[in-house]
Amino acid sequence: MESIHVSEQDIQPHSLWQSIALHLLPGVLLTIFFVLAVPVVENKGFPAPFALVLAILFVLIPFELGVLFYEGKKRNGTFSLRGIVLYQEKIPVWQYFLLVPALLFWLIICFSLFTPVDNFLIKTVFSWLPAWFIPSNWLTNIGQYSRTNLVVVMTLYAIANVFTGPVVEDLYFRGYLLPRLSHPKGWAPLINTVLFSLYHFFSPWQQLSRILGLLPMVYVVAWKRNIYLGLITHCLLNLLSTVSIIVMIFKSLPATTNL
Numbered sequence: 670m671e672s673i674h675v676s677e678q679d680i681q682p683h684s685l686w687q688s689i690a691l692h693l694l695p696g697v698l699l700t701i702f703f704v705l706a707v708p709v710v711e712n713k714g715f716p717a718p719f720a721l722v723l724a725i726l727f728v729l730i731p732f733e734l735g736v737l738f739y740e741g742k743k744r745n746g747t748f749s750l751r752g753i754v755l756y757q758e759k760i761p762v763w764q765y766f767l768l769v770p771a772l773l774f775w776l777i778i779c780f781s782l783f784t785p786v787d788n789f790l791i792k793t794v795f796s797w798l799p800a801w802f803i804p805s806n807w808l809t810n811i812g813q814y815s816r817t818n819l820v821v822v823m824t825l826y827a828i829a830n831v832f833t834g835p836v837v838e839d840l841y842f843r844g845y846l847l848p849r850l851s852h853p854k855g856w857a858p859l860i861n862t863v864l865f866s867l868y869h870f871f872s873p874w875q876q877l878s879r880i881l882g883l884l885p886m887v888y889v890v891a892w893k894r895n896i897y898l899g900l901i902t903h904c905l906l907n908l909l910s911t912v913s914i915i916v917m918i919f920k921s922l923p924a925t926t927n928l
Contacts, residue, residue: 680755683849689864691846695732696868699724703871707801716814717801719822721871725829733841740845754844758894765898768889772902776882777909783878790874802871808921816922823915831908838865839900843890858887 683691706720738748745751791803800806811819842865850857865887866879890899 680752680849683846688846688850688860691736692842692861692864693868695729695841696870698732699729700870702728711801714814715818715822716807716811718804718807718826722822722825722829725834726825730829730833730837733837737841737845750840754840754896755848756844756890756894756896760893760895760898764893765901768893768898769902769905772886772889772898773905775885776902776906779878779882780875783875783881787874787878795874804872808917811918811921819918819922823918827911827915830911831904835903835907836900839896839903843887843899844896847887847891858891859884862887 702724703721706723707717710719710723711717737750737753741747741749741751741753744753788805791798791805795803800809842861847857847861850860862880862884865883866876869875869879886899886902890896
Protein backbone atom coordinates (compact mmCIF):
# COMPACT_ATOMS: atom_id res chain seq x y z
CA MET A 670 0.00 0.00 0.00
CA GLU A 671 1.46 3.33 -1.09
CA SER A 672 1.28 5.82 1.73
CA ILE A 673 1.18 9.47 0.83
CA HIS A 674 -0.14 12.50 2.66
CA VAL A 675 -2.80 14.11 0.51
CA SER A 676 -4.67 17.15 1.73
CA GLU A 677 -8.40 16.50 1.88
CA GLN A 678 -8.87 19.95 0.38
CA ASP A 679 -7.27 18.54 -2.79
CA ILE A 680 -9.81 15.71 -3.00
CA GLN A 681 -12.95 16.25 -5.03
CA PRO A 682 -15.88 15.20 -2.80
CA HIS A 683 -18.58 13.00 -4.27
CA SER A 684 -22.11 14.26 -4.56
CA LEU A 685 -24.62 12.60 -2.24
CA TRP A 686 -26.16 10.61 -5.09
CA GLN A 687 -22.73 9.57 -6.35
CA SER A 688 -21.82 8.38 -2.87
CA ILE A 689 -25.06 6.43 -2.54
CA ALA A 690 -24.47 4.72 -5.89
CA LEU A 691 -20.84 3.86 -5.13
CA HIS A 692 -21.76 2.49 -1.70
CA LEU A 693 -24.72 0.37 -2.78
CA LEU A 694 -23.94 -0.82 -6.32
CA PRO A 695 -21.38 -3.50 -5.34
CA GLY A 696 -23.88 -4.92 -2.84
CA VAL A 697 -26.59 -5.06 -5.49
CA LEU A 698 -24.31 -6.87 -7.93
CA LEU A 699 -23.08 -9.29 -5.26
CA THR A 700 -26.62 -10.17 -4.17
CA ILE A 701 -27.80 -10.73 -7.74
CA PHE A 702 -24.86 -13.05 -8.39
CA PHE A 703 -25.54 -14.89 -5.12
CA VAL A 704 -29.21 -15.46 -5.90
CA LEU A 705 -28.53 -16.63 -9.46
CA ALA A 706 -25.61 -18.86 -8.46
CA VAL A 707 -27.34 -20.79 -5.65
CA PRO A 708 -29.16 -23.32 -7.89
CA VAL A 709 -25.96 -23.80 -9.92
CA VAL A 710 -23.71 -24.58 -6.96
CA GLU A 711 -26.34 -26.81 -5.34
CA ASN A 712 -26.65 -28.73 -8.59
CA LYS A 713 -22.89 -29.28 -8.44
CA GLY A 714 -23.09 -30.72 -4.93
CA PHE A 715 -22.14 -27.61 -2.94
CA PRO A 716 -24.19 -25.86 -0.22
CA ALA A 717 -25.80 -22.48 -0.89
CA PRO A 718 -23.14 -20.42 1.00
CA PHE A 719 -20.65 -21.37 -1.72
CA ALA A 720 -22.57 -19.02 -4.03
CA LEU A 721 -21.92 -16.15 -1.61
CA VAL A 722 -18.22 -17.02 -1.46
CA LEU A 723 -18.03 -16.94 -5.24
CA ALA A 724 -19.89 -13.63 -5.29
CA ILE A 725 -17.30 -12.11 -2.96
CA LEU A 726 -14.37 -13.44 -4.98
CA PHE A 727 -15.68 -12.77 -8.48
CA VAL A 728 -17.97 -9.74 -8.07
CA LEU A 729 -17.37 -7.75 -4.90
CA ILE A 730 -13.56 -7.75 -4.87
CA PRO A 731 -13.09 -7.11 -8.63
CA PHE A 732 -15.69 -4.33 -8.61
CA GLU A 733 -14.31 -2.46 -5.61
CA LEU A 734 -10.66 -2.89 -6.59
CA GLY A 735 -11.59 -2.00 -10.15
CA VAL A 736 -13.06 1.34 -9.04
CA LEU A 737 -9.96 2.10 -6.95
CA PHE A 738 -7.48 1.30 -9.70
CA TYR A 739 -9.60 3.07 -12.33
CA GLU A 740 -9.52 6.22 -10.21
CA GLY A 741 -5.80 5.69 -9.65
CA LYS A 742 -5.22 5.44 -13.38
CA LYS A 743 -7.11 8.70 -13.96
CA ARG A 744 -5.25 10.53 -11.19
CA ASN A 745 -1.75 9.13 -11.51
CA GLY A 746 -1.55 7.86 -15.08
CA THR A 747 -0.85 4.36 -13.75
CA PHE A 748 -2.69 1.71 -11.77
CA SER A 749 -1.68 3.17 -8.43
CA LEU A 750 -3.68 3.86 -5.27
CA ARG A 751 -1.59 6.93 -4.49
CA GLY A 752 -3.96 9.73 -3.54
CA ILE A 753 -6.96 7.40 -3.92
CA VAL A 754 -6.95 5.43 -0.66
CA LEU A 755 -6.61 8.01 2.10
CA TYR A 756 -6.65 7.96 5.91
CA GLN A 757 -3.22 6.38 6.27
CA GLU A 758 -1.94 8.66 9.00
CA LYS A 759 0.50 7.03 11.40
CA ILE A 760 -0.54 6.58 15.02
CA PRO A 761 1.38 5.25 18.05
CA VAL A 762 1.40 1.45 18.21
CA TRP A 763 -0.15 1.51 21.68
CA GLN A 764 -3.30 3.03 20.21
CA TYR A 765 -3.84 -0.09 18.10
CA PHE A 766 -3.66 -2.24 21.25
CA LEU A 767 -6.12 0.07 22.99
CA LEU A 768 -8.62 0.91 20.27
CA VAL A 769 -8.84 -2.34 18.27
CA PRO A 770 -9.82 -4.56 21.25
CA ALA A 771 -12.33 -1.94 22.42
CA LEU A 772 -13.95 -1.68 18.99
CA LEU A 773 -13.96 -5.46 18.55
CA PHE A 774 -15.56 -5.94 21.97
CA TRP A 775 -18.28 -3.41 21.13
CA LEU A 776 -19.02 -5.15 17.82
CA ILE A 777 -19.31 -8.56 19.48
CA ILE A 778 -21.63 -7.15 22.14
CA CYS A 779 -23.87 -5.47 19.57
CA PHE A 780 -24.18 -8.49 17.30
CA SER A 781 -24.75 -10.79 20.29
CA LEU A 782 -27.37 -8.63 22.00
CA PHE A 783 -29.30 -8.07 18.78
CA THR A 784 -29.39 -11.73 17.73
CA PRO A 785 -32.98 -12.13 19.07
CA VAL A 786 -34.00 -9.02 17.14
CA ASP A 787 -32.38 -10.38 13.98
CA ASN A 788 -34.18 -13.71 14.41
CA PHE A 789 -37.50 -11.94 14.98
CA LEU A 790 -37.05 -9.93 11.78
CA ILE A 791 -36.15 -13.08 9.85
CA LYS A 792 -39.37 -14.78 11.01
CA THR A 793 -41.61 -11.77 10.39
CA VAL A 794 -40.41 -9.03 8.03
CA PHE A 795 -38.21 -11.33 5.95
CA SER A 796 -40.19 -14.55 6.19
CA TRP A 797 -40.73 -14.41 2.42
CA LEU A 798 -37.05 -15.09 1.71
CA PRO A 799 -36.13 -18.63 0.60
CA ALA A 800 -34.66 -20.89 3.29
CA TRP A 801 -31.22 -20.96 1.64
CA PHE A 802 -30.98 -17.17 2.00
CA ILE A 803 -30.89 -17.44 5.81
CA PRO A 804 -27.52 -18.39 7.42
CA SER A 805 -29.23 -20.16 10.34
CA ASN A 806 -30.62 -22.68 7.84
CA TRP A 807 -27.26 -23.49 6.29
CA LEU A 808 -26.62 -26.33 8.73
CA THR A 809 -29.85 -28.04 7.69
CA ASN A 810 -29.08 -31.24 5.81
CA ILE A 811 -25.38 -30.36 5.83
CA GLY A 812 -24.63 -34.09 5.96
CA GLN A 813 -25.77 -34.52 2.34
CA TYR A 814 -22.61 -32.78 1.12
CA SER A 815 -19.25 -34.49 0.86
CA ARG A 816 -16.48 -33.51 3.27
CA THR A 817 -14.31 -32.66 0.29
CA ASN A 818 -16.81 -30.12 -1.00
CA LEU A 819 -17.29 -28.66 2.49
CA VAL A 820 -13.55 -28.28 2.94
CA VAL A 821 -13.37 -26.43 -0.39
CA VAL A 822 -16.23 -24.14 0.64
CA MET A 823 -14.83 -23.41 4.10
CA THR A 824 -11.31 -22.80 2.80
CA LEU A 825 -12.47 -20.29 0.21
CA TYR A 826 -14.91 -18.80 2.71
CA ALA A 827 -12.08 -18.19 5.16
CA ILE A 828 -9.94 -16.56 2.47
CA ALA A 829 -12.80 -14.38 1.22
CA ASN A 830 -14.38 -13.49 4.55
CA VAL A 831 -11.34 -13.11 6.80
CA PHE A 832 -8.71 -11.61 4.51
CA THR A 833 -9.46 -10.49 0.96
CA GLY A 834 -13.07 -9.36 1.48
CA PRO A 835 -12.64 -7.14 4.56
CA VAL A 836 -9.31 -5.71 3.35
CA VAL A 837 -10.80 -4.63 0.02
CA GLU A 838 -13.96 -3.35 1.71
CA ASP A 839 -11.99 -1.15 4.10
CA LEU A 840 -9.80 0.23 1.33
CA TYR A 841 -12.93 1.02 -0.68
CA PHE A 842 -15.42 2.15 1.98
CA ARG A 843 -13.17 3.75 4.61
CA GLY A 844 -10.11 4.66 2.52
CA TYR A 845 -11.84 5.88 -0.64
CA LEU A 846 -15.52 6.68 -0.04
CA LEU A 847 -15.42 7.98 3.56
CA PRO A 848 -12.93 10.83 2.95
CA ARG A 849 -14.95 11.96 -0.04
CA LEU A 850 -18.01 12.27 2.17
CA SER A 851 -16.22 14.96 4.18
CA HIS A 852 -18.42 17.67 2.67
CA PRO A 853 -21.25 17.13 5.21
CA LYS A 854 -19.17 18.10 8.27
CA GLY A 855 -19.45 15.61 11.11
CA TRP A 856 -22.01 13.44 9.31
CA ALA A 857 -19.63 11.54 7.04
CA PRO A 858 -19.00 8.58 9.41
CA LEU A 859 -22.73 8.14 10.06
CA ILE A 860 -23.61 8.28 6.36
CA ASN A 861 -20.79 5.88 5.51
CA THR A 862 -21.90 3.44 8.23
CA VAL A 863 -25.57 3.47 7.20
CA LEU A 864 -24.77 3.03 3.51
CA PHE A 865 -22.23 0.29 4.25
CA SER A 866 -24.85 -1.53 6.28
CA LEU A 867 -27.48 -1.17 3.56
CA TYR A 868 -24.99 -2.52 1.03
CA HIS A 869 -25.32 -5.91 2.76
CA PHE A 870 -28.51 -6.74 0.82
CA PHE A 871 -27.85 -10.43 1.47
CA SER A 872 -28.43 -9.95 5.24
CA PRO A 873 -31.01 -7.13 5.56
CA TRP A 874 -32.21 -8.27 9.00
CA GLN A 875 -28.92 -7.12 10.55
CA GLN A 876 -29.24 -3.42 9.72
CA LEU A 877 -29.73 -2.20 13.29
CA SER A 878 -27.03 -4.35 14.89
CA ARG A 879 -24.58 -3.60 12.08
CA ILE A 880 -25.07 0.16 12.21
CA LEU A 881 -24.78 0.35 16.00
CA GLY A 882 -21.80 -1.98 16.00
CA LEU A 883 -19.84 -0.31 13.20
CA LEU A 884 -20.54 3.35 13.95
CA PRO A 885 -17.85 3.76 16.66
CA MET A 886 -15.30 2.05 14.41
CA VAL A 887 -15.98 4.34 11.49
CA TYR A 888 -15.87 7.42 13.73
CA VAL A 889 -12.51 6.29 15.13
CA VAL A 890 -11.15 5.74 11.61
CA ALA A 891 -12.24 9.26 10.62
CA TRP A 892 -10.99 10.75 13.90
CA LYS A 893 -7.55 9.16 13.66
CA ARG A 894 -7.42 9.38 9.86
CA ASN A 895 -6.28 5.75 9.96
CA ILE A 896 -8.02 3.00 7.98
CA TYR A 897 -5.89 0.28 9.54
CA LEU A 898 -7.76 0.52 12.84
CA GLY A 899 -10.97 -0.44 11.05
CA LEU A 900 -9.28 -2.95 8.76
CA ILE A 901 -7.71 -4.91 11.62
CA THR A 902 -10.93 -4.82 13.65
CA HIS A 903 -12.96 -5.95 10.64
CA CYS A 904 -10.61 -8.87 9.89
CA LEU A 905 -10.58 -10.02 13.52
CA LEU A 906 -14.38 -9.89 13.77
CA ASN A 907 -14.74 -11.93 10.59
CA LEU A 908 -12.08 -14.36 11.81
CA LEU A 909 -14.06 -15.04 14.98
CA SER A 910 -17.33 -15.52 13.11
CA THR A 911 -15.70 -17.71 10.45
CA VAL A 912 -14.05 -19.99 13.01
CA SER A 913 -17.34 -20.38 14.89
CA ILE A 914 -19.17 -21.24 11.65
CA ILE A 915 -16.56 -23.80 10.60
CA VAL A 916 -16.65 -25.43 14.03
CA MET A 917 -20.47 -25.60 13.99
CA ILE A 918 -20.52 -27.08 10.50
CA PHE A 919 -18.07 -29.87 11.19
CA LYS A 920 -19.56 -30.61 14.61
CA SER A 921 -22.96 -31.07 12.98
CA LEU A 922 -21.66 -33.56 10.41
CA PRO A 923 -22.58 -37.20 10.98
CA ALA A 924 -19.66 -39.58 11.29
CA THR A 925 -20.68 -41.31 8.06
CA THR A 926 -20.51 -38.19 5.86
CA ASN A 927 -19.06 -39.10 2.46
CA LEU A 928 -15.52 -38.17 1.52
